[in-house]
Amino acid sequence: MQTAAKLMKVFVTRRIPQEGMKILSAAAECEVSLWDSDEPVSRAELLKGVQGAHGLLCLLSDKIDAEVLDAAGPNLKVISTLSVGFDHMAIDEIKKRGIRVGYTPDVLTDATAELTVALLLATARRLPEGVEEVKNGGWSSWKPLWLCGYGLSGSTVGIIGLGRIGMAIAQRLMPFGVKRLLYSGRTAKAHATEVNGEFVPLDTLVSESDFIVVSCSLTPETQGLCDKAFFSKMKNTAVFINSSRGAVVNQEDLYEALSSGQIAAAGLDVTTPEPLPTNHPLLTLKNCVVLPHIGSATYSTRGIMSALAARNLLGGLQGTEMPSELNF
Numbered sequence: 095m096q097t098a099a100k101l102m103k104v105f106v107t108r109r110i111p112q113e114g115m116k117i118l119s120a121a122a123e124c125e126v127s128l129w130d131s132d133e134p135v136s137r138a139e140l141l142k143g144v145q146g147a148h149g150l151l152c153l154l155s156d157k158i159d160a161e162v163l164d165a166a167g168p169n170l171k172v173i174s175t176l177s178v179g180f181d182h183m184a185i186d187e188i189k190k191r192g193i194r195v196g197y198t199p200d201v202l203t204d205a206t207a208e209l210t211v212a213l214l215l216a217t218a219r220r221l222p223e224g225v226e227e228v229k230n231g232g233w234s235s236w237k238p239l240w241l242c243g244y245g246l247s248g249s250t251v252g253i254i255g256l257g258r259i260g261m262a263i264a265q266r267l268m269p270f271g272v273k274r275l276l277y278s279g280r281t282a283k284a285h286a287t288e289v290n291g292e293f294v295p296l297d298t299l300v301s302e303s304d305f306i307v308v309s310c311s312l313t314p315e316t317q318g319l320c321d322k323a324f325f326s327k328m329k330n331t332a333v334f335i336n337s338s339r340g341a342v343v344n345q346e347d348l349y350e351a352l353s354s355g356q357i358a359a360a361g362l363d364v365t366t367p368e369p370l371p372t373n374h375p376l377l378t379l380k381n382c383v384v385l386p387h388i389g390s391a392t393y394s395t396r397g398i399m400s401a402l403a404a405r406n407l408l409g410g411l412q413g414t415e416m417p418s419e420l421n422f
């Protein structure tokens with residue numbers, strides 16, 4: 095009599111695009127259990143679902159800390175996140191336990207850069223305000239001084255974090271006639287030459303830029319980086335854009351800078367918390383455009399992310415190569 099091979103337990107913390115689910119369902123060695131909802135798994139259900147799991151496929155909204163790892167127990171070999179950002183995971187704890195991590199770099203770079211450029215243009219040229227005025231009857235005539243904003247032509251753009259996404263943003267912005275492209279980060283980047291990027295100290299970037307785009311990862315060093323002192327150095331005519339993580343920004347200080355006229359406008363794809371409460375002060379400001387974290391939200395990108403996350407998970411379970419393994 096043949097004995098069935100022992101199945102490996104996998105917990106998936108949300109409904110994900112079918113591209114990834116198909117791969118997992120076809121993997122004979124996996125017994126997949128899914129939090130079958132578009133809404134986040136509760137903490138209690140996460141702690142329950144992960145028990146005894148060999149693999150965990152999670153999202154950026156799941157906090158993966160020591161408590162979750164303890165709940166999973168010693169079987170856990172791999173955590174695959176459906177994101178390039180991994181600030182929601184306690185990397186030191188994960189490393190200590192010898193668990194491998196998969197993530198989704200590169201495949202979402204174009205979509206996120208495209209959305210960031212769209213957000214920059216919408217914010218600088220006041221598109222949401224204009225759309226609202228058309229609907230509410232505020233559009234009385236063509237007026238020379240009405241709804242003017244700021245253009246990219248001849249401007250200085252500063253990118254904080256010229257990584258994969260920062261670089262893709264720079265490449266998309268340069269054809270608009272940007273005059274100078276400044277960037278800051280921990281190290282100068284060889285690829286910056288493609289966009290004539292100048293590596294400058296953060297203070298220089300902040301005070302000289304007409305547009306500031308934040309595209310760095312969230313780390314202890316970047317947490318709260320954009321605070322009162324930061325905004326006070328910006329030009330009064332400058333536009334601030336963040337598509338990295340909400341916690342890079344001190345939102346009270348941003349509110350103050352926007353409402354006092356210290357800076358011209360802000361566009362945020364990411365906030366703290368997410369979702370931003372509908373009564374949040376930032377949402378009362380006309381010069382603040384807030385999007386619900388949709389940087390990578392194209393059908394095809396999310397499908398590709400899902401397939402990559404599934405393949406990462408299987409590689410980790412099988413002890414073979416993972417297509418995108420986080421090296422920590």
Ligand code: NDP
Nearest residue numbers: 179255256257258259279280281310311315337338389390
């Ligand atoms: P990369 O790792 O390629 O780029 C991250 C960049 O952050 C690097 O250039 C790095 O510069 C920079 N950085 C790190 N520490 C600092 C610091 N102290 N000061 C300034 N810059 C710093 O990642 P990606 O470009 O692929 O993704 C970046 C981030 O974008 C993700 O971590 C995620 O948070 C966010 N994201 C948001 C999305 C959305 O939907 N809005 C979609 C996808 C990603 P250096 O190498 O010099 O350290």
Ligand code: DGY
Nearest residue numbers: 176177178179202390
């Ligand atoms: C990420 O991947 O980190 C984004 O925030 C969502 O795609």
